[in-house]
Amino acid sequence: RPGRWDNGGKFNRGGGYGWAIPQLYSELASGDWSVKIGHFYTLVGYEVVTAPDNFFYSHALTMFNTEPFTHTGAVATYTASDDVTLYGGWTTGWDSGFDRVNGASSFLGGFSTALGDDVTFTYINTFGNFGARGAGASGYSHSIVIDTALADDLNYVIQSDLLDIGVGAGSSQVGVNQYVIKTISDTIGVGVRSEWWKSNGVSQYAVTGGVNVKAADNLIIRPELRYDWQLPTPSGDQFTFGMDAILTF
Numbered sequence: 001r002p003g004r005w006d007n008g009g010k011f012n013r014g015g016g017y018g019w020a021i022p023q024l025y026s027e028l029a030s031g032d033w034s035v036k037i038g039h040f041y042t043l044v045g046y047e048v049v050t051a052p053d054n055f056f057y058s059h060a061l062t063m064f065n066t067e068p069f070t071h072t073g074a075v076a077t078y079t080a081s082d083d084v085t086l087y088g089g090w091t092t093g094w095d096s097g098f099d100r101v102n103g104a105s106s107f108l109g110g111f112s113t114a115l116g117d118d119v120t121f122t123y124i125n126t127f128g129n130f131g132a133r134g135a136g137a138s139g140y141s142h143s144i145v146i147d148t149a150l151a152d153d154l155n156y157v158i159q160s161d162l163l164d165i166g167v168g169a170g171s172s173q174v175g176v177n178q179y180v181i182k183t184i185s186d187t188i189g190v191g192v193r194s195e196w197w198k199s200n201g202v203s204q205y206a207v208t209g210g211v212n213v214k215a216a217d218n219l220i221i222r223p224e225l226r227y228d229w230q231l232p233t234p235s236g237d238q239f240t241f242g243m244d245a246i247l248t249f
Contacts, residue, residue: 022070039098043087043108043124046145046159046177055181056210057222057244061174061197062161067096067143068126077110083114087124093131093214105133118149120131130165139165153183173199185215187214189193203231
């Protein structure tokens with residue numbers, strides 16, 4: 001939005017460049033409660049914004065298309081027990097700065113709970129006016145993540161997303177992602193991700209295989225090979241090779 005200090009953004013790609021502040025918040029804590037107030041990363045989904053915290057170099061279609069990256073507002077976390085955590089708060093929609101685009105006002109919340117020793121179930125939803133996403137119309141989304149430790153060195157994750165904003169292209173979206181990640185050694189891990197993502201009647205699919213190589217204590221190299229295709233009309237089929245290196249300090 002030209003003329004504002006936080007010009008640009010995920011849904012304003014042609015708006016020019018401005019400040020890019022991923023997070024800027026205060027957090028208050030007392031006992032089993034904590035509250036974030038400000039601009040912070042979303043709770044939604046399995047993959048996250050920060051590259052070092054994801055196994056794969058590329059992102060899932062659901063993460064980019066069907067989930068927010070950040071919120072501005074306030075969200076409380078309550079640790080009800082060792083196995084249950086509750087979330088709830090108010091935000092100025094999806095991917096907003098310190099303003100309310102289109103009168104954005106939405107709920108962000110959900111819960112995470114352990115289902116036995118090896119399974120974690122997390123449900124996070126947003127509903128209300130998402131702001132730039134949906135042009136001010138009311139919407140609803142949720143993400144369900146089931147994370148299972150099949151063995152000490154083998155992890156399986158299944159995630160399902162749903163988005164309904166009622167207006168515009170991509171107003172109805174649903175997706176299912178599956179991840180299998182195996183630790184080979186202290187320095188090597190391998191993983192596979194399969195995806196189905198559907199937007200307004202068109203299904204897209206992707207399969208990604210990747211390797212994480214810990215070249216040093218603070219250096220990870222992530223090569224991957226990805227194949228994308230689309231139905232009911234096959235188009236856009238492509239193989240993609242990509243890699244990056246993450247140096248933390």
